[in-house]
């Protein structure tokens with residue numbers, strides 16, 4: 014469903030973000046991208062919803078080359094491809110509900126969205142999404158009153174409300190402590206299997222990658238240096254991807270225990 | 276025999292010679308400028324003679340007591356003044372939205388457009404509202420309309436500057452999130468920018484309302500409506516007791532408006 | 545699909561009522577304002593306005609450069625008025641600033657009184673003060689200088705007092721412990737701490753005063769406003785254009801220089 018053919022990206026300042034990427038991601042796969050800082054993980058992910066635009070090659074989502082998309086087409090693509098960010102990217106002063114319903118923006122007319130005229134169905138969907146990440150009772154709290162893990166769950170709910178067929182997550186747990194990290198990954202995994210949503214996650218913790226991924230893609234200096242099922246991966250593979258021995262920082266550790274239950 | 280102190284080694288002053296020299300030069304220049312400008316404006320210290328104090332005292336004495344029977348006229352005109360400020364602030368508040376977005380470097384990617392709008396706003400703020408009022412009265416004739424236009428232009432410059440600076444300080448992450456979920460430009464503004472700047476927007480608008488109330492008090496001097504008109508009139512008629520009525524009532528009302536506005540702003544941010 | 549609607553947000557009745565009252569109040573205020581303001585729309589949208597535009601606008605944007613030297617002369621007078629006024633205010637504001645600073649003037653009554661005087665002073669626009677002085681001592685730049693000086697003392701005094709309130713009192717205490725007297729403490733312990741900020745604020749005030757002085761002439765208190773009134777009464781809009789141009793240039797340059805110097809001081 015996502016296919017990259019000889020995809021390259023050079024940033025305006027000359028940095029090579031992606032180099033000759035050839036990859037095919039199937040519907041419903043849970044892919045984890047690993048690699049050192051600066052390897053091009055974010056660039057890879059952000060190409061798929063065109064937050065950055067590759068400069069060469071082809072990128073197909075549902076058999077359509079998305080690199081030429083502009084305006085309306087681009088927004089339609091982005092409604093189909095949801096995104097979760099390291100820093101949650103919620104509007105801090107707005108309520109949880111308002112943040113979650115903003116996942117419907119791509120499906121809603123401008124005037125209606127500005128006047129807050131959402132259909133009952135949309136509102137129910139937003140509420141349902143909140144329930145799925147077990148945070149429905151924070152409905153009317155302001156986003157800045159929530160803990161980091163709770164905020165990330167709200168941002169997952171926002172993506173769910175969008176009803177995407179692909180979810181991209183750029184280091185979704187980098188700002189969280191170990192138990193909360195596992196909790197967030199579990200929710201991602203859950204929506205992946207329940208809704209058959211293709212999920213692509215950037216991580217740099219090797220233990221988490223091995224635990225949650227179906228498939229692991231390793232990147233270095235803009236290139237794919239490893240691509241295979243998670244079952245075939247061991248520490249040695251990571252040392253090859255990273256080009257250095259594994260360090261303590263590369264492992265998140267912990268389990269979901271001790272996390273406050275909502 | 277004890278040696279005399281070697282005076283060559285004792286520093287001559289508490290600050291270095293260079294600093295002292297520079298300070299003295301600056302002081303001299305400033306003083307010279309003051310003497311020059313006070314002579315040019317015929318307002319040297321010598322002007323503060325017995326005559327001067329006698330004249331000022333004479334004026335002050337004539338201001339008292341205020342003529343309270345004139346208060347009705349004053350209140351009428353003062354209300355007009357406040358209405359002018361209210362209308363101008365409201366319109367400037369609406370108009371400033373596109374301007375402040377265009378003058379925010381994190382929103383507008385086009386450097387040329389951004390610099391052009393910034394410069395335009397800067398120029399707008401250099402022209403005092405009273406001078407704008409003179410021009411608008413020339414265009415539209417005597418009355419509140421020219422005054423309101425002058426206030427709009429003037430406060431638009433201030434508001435757009437303050438709010439564009441607020442927009443430049445917002446968290447850009449939510450904008451990316453809204454864009455990534457397929458929102459268009461208007462939806463990005465409404466869902467990601469507006470909630471972040473709304474409290475400051477209201478606070479600055481109130482602040483500009485305070486400024487506009489004060490400014491509209493004097494617009495009448497050039498025929499642009501409000502209480503300034505009767506103030507100048509009564510001074511020309513030498514009805515000083517009416518003048519002091521105007522001043523006292525205006526003063527009280529301005530203080531009350533400032534107080535309320537300050538309280539509201541304190542609760543916002 | 546089975547629709548489950550979220551619970552209604554918890555709303556306290558008091559808050560709802562308050563919001564309704566505020567909303568209705570604002571609406572009423574606006575209706576009253578627009579209904580009672582006297583704007584002669586028929587005159588504003590009349591043939592005469594169109595003619596005015598045709599006459600005024602093109603001339604406004606083609607300034608009369610033969611008029612430049614005269615405008616320049618009056619602009620210089622404006623600068624002189626602003627400078628004299630700001631200088632006087634910068635000096636006068638020092639005692640006021642200390643009088644209104646709570647760490648120096650420890651009598652709460654006198655202290656509050658000082659703050660009130662400064663606040664009250666700032667509510668009188670300089671042009672209003674100028675008008676009164678024109679009547680009391682006759683027209684001319686002197687009236688303008690006095691107005692600028694008196695109005696500026698209000699703001700400078702308040703800013704100075706805030707600077708004084710933020711100084712490090714430990715230094716003062718150390719000097720008291722050394723046996724220094726009040727005057728010594730003032731010159732060695734306090735002044736060095738406040739001089740840079742005082743200067744910076746005084747320059748900032750000069751910047752504002754230049755702008756304020758451009759309008760003084762409108763009511764006979766000297767400076768470039770004098771020309772503006774004459775030119776606009778005579779409907780010489782190309783001269784008005786020249787005046788505006790000179791004001792924009794001078795004010796911009798002075799803002800620029802003032803910002804530059806202030807950055808270096810503090």
Ligand SMILES: Nc1ncnc2c1ncn2[C@@H]1O[C@H](COP(=O)(O)OP(=O)(O)OP(=O)(O)O)[C@@H](O)[C@H]1O
Pocket residue numbers: 024025026028029030048049050051052053054055056057217
């Ligand atoms: N907007 C940009 N302009 C120029 N260069 C960029 C830009 N964004 C990223 N780069 C460069 O592209 C390369 C890949 O960056 P990318 O953000 O994709 O790495 P990453 O693997 O996500 O790293 P991290 O783990 O630190 O997030 C880096 O060398 C980076 O400096």
Ligand SMILES: [Mg+2]
Pocket residue numbers: 054055056183
């Ligand atoms: Mg990254």
